[in-house]
């Protein structure tokens with residue numbers, strides 16, 4: 001049964017942030033510098049088409065932007081969070097980053113595929129200490145230990161996956177169905193990723209932060225750290241983030257800020273407080289008043305009914321799903337999935353213990369799924385026929 005706190009109806013939507021994102025730090029100068037660096041980099045490429053056709057396409061997009069010409073489906077210019085990530089990069093890395101973002105944003109529209117997905121989502125654990133009302137963990141047929149879905153990824157498996165991703169994938173997100181800080185090997189996992197990716201991100205509910213793991217996070221090569229918090233109000237927070245204690249999480253984040261400013265004053269880690277808007281009463285402004293000064297930005301992500309992927313009513317959505325072209329999620333036991341909405345892996349036919357990431361991504365079964373989705377046969381696929389992601 002859905003919580004009465006959830007009053008937002010999920011529209012057919014792309015995944016991502018709502019427009020109500022609030023910047024706490026003023027990054028205008030950083031963004032402008034990043035745009036200049038991109039323009040400078042693109043204009044430094046030889047006038048004939050660069051060997052990478054995607055970079056040539058991005059260069060054309062920037063030319064159109066400068067001439068204020070209309071953009072086509074194939075055009076792409078960076079914005080928002082991407083510019084903050086760009087600001088950290090060397091010129092050499094900039095080319096890689098542009099190619100990665102082009103693949104991430106434009107390939108799904110063009111139905112183009114490489115040997116590897118643009119993004120990899122890795123789950124250090126499926127276990128969580130919270131039972132948030134909009135999360136898969138609220139489904140006891142998933143989260144109860146007797147159901148067999150719970151476990152931690154071994155360091156050995158993690159390393160084998162990272163070895164495949166290194167040099168082939170630029171974005172790795174450490175999150176999915178559980179709370180990453182519950183895996184005792186997380187510091188070693190972060191260390192193993194050092195210097196290998198341009199967009200390494202970790203999501204946490206913040207409840208398990210302590211002095212030791214804060215140092216581990218801040219001394220790592222993470223580019224973005226996301227704290228999952230949805231409310232400025234204790235009662236609402238604790239009603240949404242079941243098992244969470246507002247004061248404890250706030251104190252943990254304040255400790256994080258203190259350690260960051262005292263020990264890592266030059267840290268370029270981007271921090272974000274990200275909430276799921278499930279209720280019209282959640283306001284960005286009050287979030288900023290309470291959480292301002294703790295993270296660089298505060299955003300709300302679109303609510304998708306993750307807590308009931310298999311029981312939501314079938315819908316009329318026929319638009320293709322971008323997740324099928326963007327990322328693979330790998331669970332703690334190696335099972336590979338097209339998305340995390342399918343948290344019980346009904347769509348999955350793959351495990352990275354048997355096949356490489358590239359073999360999975362380019363497999364016939366994966367392509368059959370994309371083809372069915374493109375052919376508007378979404379209504380015949382479980383749980384896609386109940387999903388609003390496009």
Ligand code: SF4
Nearest residue numbers: 321339341384387389
């Ligand atoms: S359930 Fe299907 S439509 Fe929804 S995100 Fe996953 S693959 Fe895409």
